[in-house]
Amino acid sequence: MLTRYENEVMSAVYSLCDGTDGCLVSPIDILSVLPAKHKINQDKLDDILNALKCDGYFDLIPSERKGEKMYVISLKESGFAYKRTAKQRQRDITYKIFLAFIGAFATFIFGLILKAIF
Numbered sequence: 001m002l003t004r005y006e007n008e009v010m011s012a013v014y015s016l017c018d019g020t021d022g023c024l025v026s027p028i029d030i031l032s033v034l035p036a037k038h039k040i041n042q043d044k045l046d047d048i049l050n051a052l053k054c055d056g057y058f059d060l061i062p063s064e065r066k067g068e069k070m071y072v073i074s075l076k077e078s079g080f081a082y083k084r085t086a087k088q089r090q091r092d093i094t095y096k097i098f099l100a101f102i103g104a105f106a107t108f109i110f111g112l113i114l115k116a117i118f
Contacts, residue, residue, distance in 0.1 A: 005038065021075060
């Protein structure tokens with residue numbers, strides 16, 4: 001299970017790779033795609049990218065181009081399946097909320113029936 005920041009960074013990386021096996025991006029590119037409400041600096045971004053690399057989402061090779069830090073990112077199977085698993089997680093949450101609503105409604109009806117009997 002990814003943290004909120006890891007989830008946002010993985011979503012940004014996935015969108016920057018745009019359906020290809022990999023991409024060459026700078027930290028500024030990744031930070032520009034992230035929501036502005038979360039202040040993620042470049043050091044924290046490096047930690048999050050290394051954590052995602054260790055989790056097996058992609059291969060990460062840091063490099064430098066014209067004095068600017070760049071990342072060569074190659075998505076792995078978990079990285080390709082990221083969007084699908086995010087949608088599946090959303091469906092699971094919706095299903096659990098629906099079941100909780102049905103359970104509350106059934107309990108309410110059962111309480112009314114017991115109240116009418118006694």
